[in-house]
Amino acid sequence: MTDNKNKKILVTGAKGMVGHALVKHLQEENYKNILAVGRTDLDLTDSAAVDSYFDKYRPDFVYMIAAKVGGIAANMSDPVGFLVDNLKIELNLYQACHKYKTAKNLFLGSSCIYPKECPQPMKENYLLTGTLEPTNEGYALSKITGLRLAEYYYQQYGMLTVCPMPCNIYGTGDHFDLQKSHVLSALVKRFIDAVDEQTNSVTLWGTGIARREFIHVDDVAQALLFFMETHSSPEFVNLGTGKDITIRELAELIASEADYQGKIVWDESKPNGMLKKCLDITKLEALGFTPQVSLKKGVQKTIAEYRQIKQQLSRDNK
Ligand SMILES: NC(=O)c1ccc[n+]([C@@H]2O[C@H](COP(=O)([O-])OP(=O)(O)OC[C@H]3O[C@@H](n4cnc5c(N)ncnc54)[C@H](OP(=O)(O)O)[C@@H]3O)[C@@H](O)[C@H]2O)c1
Incomplete structure (x- = not known):
C-alpha cells in the first residue's frame, strides 16, 4: 500500500x-x-x-x-x-x-x-x-x-x-547475557563460549525432550x-512456523553449526517445562503469510552475530 x-x-x-x-x-x-x-x-x-x-x-x-x-x-x-x-x-x-x-x-x-x-x-x-x-x-x-x-x-x-x-x-538484537536471554540465544552463547574456551563438556537443563x-x-x-x-x-x-523441535535436537544443531566437538550433558534433575508448545498456524496460512527463514539459516546467522559481538567486545577491551 x-x-x-x-x-x-x-x-x-x-x-x-x-x-x-x-x-x-x-x-x-x-x-x-x-x-x-x-x-x-x-x-x-x-x-x-x-x-x-x-x-x-x-x-x-x-x-x-x-x-x-x-x-x-x-x-x-x-x-x-x-x-x-x-x-x-x-x-x-x-x-x-x-x-x-x-x-x-x-x-x-x-x-x-x-x-x-x-x-x-x-x-x-x-x-x-x-x-x-x-x-x-x-x-x-x-x-x-x-x-x-x-x-x-x-x-x-x-x-x-x-x-x-x-x-x-530469536535473532538479531536478542540478549546473550544468561539472565535475560531466551533458550536459543543462550544455547548459541554456551556452545560458542565452549569452543572459544576449549571446554569439552556443556551441561544443559532437563532431558532435552521438551519441544519448542x-x-x-x-x-x-x-x-x-x-x-x-x-x-x-x-x-x-x-x-509461528507451525514446526517444533526438541531442545535436544536444537542443542545438537547449534553445537554442530558452532563446530563444538565436546559432550552435551543433560542435567535430568532440572525441569523440562511444558513438554510441547507449538502454535496451530492454519489461520496465518489462510491469510497468506509464510515465514522464510529456516531454523538452520537462522541459527547460522545468530552464531555469526554472536561471534561478531564477542570480537567487538574484545577489541573494545584492548
Ligand atoms: N522475544 C520473544 O520470544 C517474544 C515472544 C513473544 C512475544 N514477544 C513480544 O515481543 C515484544 C518485544 O519483545 P522483545 O523480545 O523485542 O523484547 P526486548 O528486546 O526486551 O524489547 C522490549 C522493549 O520494550 C521497551 N520497554 C519496556 N518497558 C517500557 C516502558 N515503560 N516505556 C517504553 N519502552 C519500554 C524496552 O526498553 P528497555 O530495554 O529500556 O527496557 C525494550 O526496548 C514484547 O511485546 C513481547 O511480549 C516476544
Whole structure:
C-alpha cells in the first residue's frame, strides 16, 4: 500500500529486538515517516507523557511492541511489575490511539497466554479455556487484556487493532547475557563460549525432550508489516512456523553449526517445562503469510552475530 509510505508510523519498543527489526524492515520498504521510540524517549507507563507525545506527533499507525519482558526468574520475583507495567503501557497506548484517532494499530501478543495444559498444536480458540502457567501469569494476564482490548475497542468504537501472536522469537538484537536471554540465544552463547574456551563438556537443563517452536525476528518484522497493511480483524492470529523441535535436537544443531566437538550433558534433575508448545498456524496460512527463514539459516546467522559481538567486545577491551 504505497499510500501509507508517507504516513506517520509509531514503533514503540524500537530499541528492543523486535522493534529494531521492524524499524529496519519499514525503512527497507521505503516508509519515510517513522517515529522509532525507546524508553529513554518516552516512558510508556507515564500516561501524561504518552498523551502529550500523541498530541504533539499525531501518529497514523501505531505498533505496540514495547513490553516489560523477562525470563522465569524475573517473572517469578516481580509478578506485580510484569502485570502492572504492561497494563499501564497497554492502557496508555490504547487510550491515546482512541483519543487521537489513529488509523490502525497493532498489538503484539505472546504464546504464554495459552493455558498450561493446552491441547497441541495451540489454536486461537483455546484462549481462556484453562489455568495459566503460574510462573508468568502476571505477564500473560496483561497480554490477554491487550488482546481483549483490541476486540472491545473495535466493537465499541470501531478502532481497529490487529494482533499477531508469536511463538518464541530469536535473532538479531536478542540478549546473550544468561539472565535475560531466551533458550536459543543462550544455547548459541554456551556452545560458542565452549569452543572459544576449549571446554569439552556443556551441561544443559532437563532431558532435552521438551519441544519448542521458534521464529526468526526478520520473519516477525515482515509479518508485523503484513498484518498492518493487509489484516482487518481485531481477533488475534497465531504467528509461528507451525514446526517444533526438541531442545535436544536444537542443542545438537547449534553445537554442530558452532563446530563444538565436546559432550552435551543433560542435567535430568532440572525441569523440562511444558513438554510441547507449538502454535496451530492454519489461520496465518489462510491469510497468506509464510515465514522464510529456516531454523538452520537462522541459527547460522545468530552464531555469526554472536561471534561478531564477542570480537567487538574484545577489541573494545584492548
Ligand atoms: N522475544 C520473544 O520470544 C517474544 C515472544 C513473544 C512475544 N514477544 C513480544 O515481543 C515484544 C518485544 O519483545 P522483545 O523480545 O523485542 O523484547 P526486548 O528486546 O526486551 O524489547 C522490549 C522493549 O520494550 C521497551 N520497554 C519496556 N518497558 C517500557 C516502558 N515503560 N516505556 C517504553 N519502552 C519500554 C524496552 O526498553 P528497555 O530495554 O529500556 O527496557 C525494550 O526496548 C514484547 O511485546 C513481547 O511480549 C516476544
